[in-house]
Amino acid sequence: MVASGQIDLTGFDPSRARAEAVSARMRGRLGESLRYIVDQVAGHMAVPRGEMEGFLARLASGPVSPLVFGTYCDLVLALDANALDEAEALVKEIAAAPNASPELHVLDLGDPASDPAADRYRRLVDTDETLPFTISPPKPAGAAAIRALIADAFALMDAGNPDLAGEIRTLMREIVLASGSDDPKAVQFDGVSSFLLWGATVLEVRSYKSTLEMVQALAHESGHNLLFGLCADGPLHGNDDDDRFSSPLRIDPRPMDGIIHAAYVTARMHQSVQRLLDAGVLGAAQTREAQEAAIANGKRFAMGMQTVDQHAKLTPLGDAVMKNARAYMARYV
Amino acid sequence: MQTETKAPTVKLEWSRLLGFDQAVQSRDEEAAKRLNDPRMIRLGAKFGGKLGGRRPDIVDVPLAR
Numbered sequence: 001m002v003a004s005g006q007i008d009l010t011g012f013d014p015s016r017a018r019a020e021a022v023s024a025r026m027r028g029r030l031g032e033s034l035r036y037i038v039d040q041v042a043g044h045m046a047v048p049r050g051e052m053e054g055f056l057a058r059l060a061s062g063p064v065s066p067l068v069f070g071t072y073c074d075l076v077l078a079l080d081a082n083a084l085d086e087a088e089a090l091v092k093e094i095a096a097a098p099n100a101s102p103e104l105h106v107l108d109l110g111d112p113a114s115d116p117a118a119d120r121y122r123r124l125v126d127t128d129e130t131l132p133f134t135i136s137p138p139k140p141a142g143a144a145a146i147r148a149l150i151a152d153a154f155a156l157m158d159a160g161n162p163d164l165a166g167e168i169r170t171l172m173r174e175i176v177l178a179s180g181s182d183d184p185k186a187v188q189f190d191g192v193s194s195f196l197l198w199g200a201t202v203l204e205v206r207s208y209k210s211t212l213e214m215v216q217a218l219a220h221e222s223g224h225n226l227l228f229g230l231c232a233d234g235p236l237h238g239n240d241d242d243d244r245f246s247s248p249l250r251i252d253p254r255p256m257d258g259i260i261h262a263a264y265v266t267a268r269m270h271q272s273v274q275r276l277l278d279a280g281v282l283g284a285a286q287t288r289e290a291q292e293a294a295i296a297n298g299k300r301f302a303m304g305m306q307t308v309d310q311h312a313k314l315t316p317l318g319d320a321v322m323k324n325a326r327a328y329m330a331r332y333v
Numbered sequence: 334m335q336t337e338t339k340a341p342t343v344k345l346e347w348s349r350l351l352g353f354d355q356a357v358q359s360r361d362e363e364a365a366k367r368l369n370d371p372r373m374i375r376l377g378a379k380f381g382g383k384l385g386g387r388r389p390d391i392v393d394v395p396l397a398r
Contacts, residue, residue, distance in 0.1 A: 029351040036350070041343050073376070076353055082341045125378045195352050195376040224379045235355045261379050 009230060010320040012267070012328045016166035022229035023063060023170065026198060029232045030072060031056050034094065037075065045088040051095035063100045066174055066200035067117055070124045071097070073196045100173045100199075106147055109137050109178040109202070121176055124196040125189075130252075133187035135178040135202060142205035143177045146214075150175065153214035157272075160279030164272055168222045171229070173199040180204055191217050193224040201225070212273060212282075212289050216297075219272035223265035227321070236260055236318030245307050256312055260322065263304025267325040270297035270332065298333040301325075352376045 007021050034056065038047055058064065071094050078087040110118035112135075122135050138146075157165035180188045190207040193200070201221035208214050227236065237256055244253035247262055254262075273290040276282055282290055308314075308322060347353040356376055 026351070033349065033351040037345065040345055044343050073352065076345065076347075076350055079343045079345055080341055084342060087343075127376075127378045192378045194378045231355060232351060258379065 010324055012324040014164040014167035016170050019167045019170035022226065025232045026229045027059050031059050045084050047091055048095050055095045055097055058099050063173055064097055065100045066197040067120055068094060068097045069198040070120050070196050104169050104172050106150055106175045108143050109135060109176050111137055121202060124194055125192045125202055127194065131187045133189060134181060138177045138179045138205040146177055146203060146205045146208060149208055149211055149214040152211040153218055156211055156215060156276060156281065160281035161272065161275040164219060168218050171222050171225050172201065176200060176202045177205050178202050179206060191221050193221045195228040198225060198228055210289065212286055212293060215272050216269040216293060219268045220265045223268040224261055227261055227264060230317065230321060234317055235315055236321060237315060238313040245311050259304055259307050260312060260318065263301055263308055264325050266297050266300040266304060267329050270294050270301065271328060298329065301329050302333050
């Protein structure tokens, strides 16, 4: 999936039109997958076919909540675990799902103990058994501060990088505000995105202090979602998922999938601040902050690409994606 | 999730499923059916880290040119 119509989906520059094409393809593949599942479960469980057809029509017409992707993943895993009663309930849940609001929604995580949606978010971001962690509802003051930073970040992007603002608003449906553990020994996070919750990201409200940090966080997390979306028709690489390599962002060795994502989103973070510098919309202090961030992101990109160049078995899709990122970064590193 | 030990009654071809089509390359085909199943690496969470953030394992790149 290198091109959709006249749009090069692997291009590095942000684009609302590209985001719309990626969203449509993800929703199309989800619809195909659900139709296949419904056919396979026939005779084994009750399926509300009329309601499911209604859902598939809604899915084709516009975005749905990221939680629908999560419910789909839970459905596949339930069938794999032979939990047919659970699978039947999940099919009904998907069939009843409405379209999502066209506006990007910023919400506080609910209490996972009493809110099923919050519990699905909690489970589906805690997928790495080597780094188990949990998320909790944010404190109101922290959530309010992050909401203000998100608003400021979008205002800044609208002024100096409107293509990125438009792409993020189109790719992302939900920004979920949460907090990690207060235990200093627990695994912490700043932001987390998952294929299993496509169109969403979870941000730690205590992590971000400046508007430019939030601009980079949004570029970073939407970048993960963009790569997830580009993979609707196939992977970025053919490396074995059990192998580990050095990462530009982590002390511990990571799978190649994580290295490719890290290098790509680092280039995206670079571009997010560089375009604001180029547009002349930053004051003196923000200019210094953006310049330092651009240098750091350039170094991290170079570190990541060393590993990619040495070890990645890129598919044609992955090769095109990373070549375009490298072509952008070549002007700076 | 309820998990039973017998083979799935409904056997899905993961190669036909969005996302899961990327989850079949692991060597460990008999891994437990869990969200942190090694088959799920490409579908699972991608952490975002920032310099000076809350993740002590995030590499802090020196800014000196």
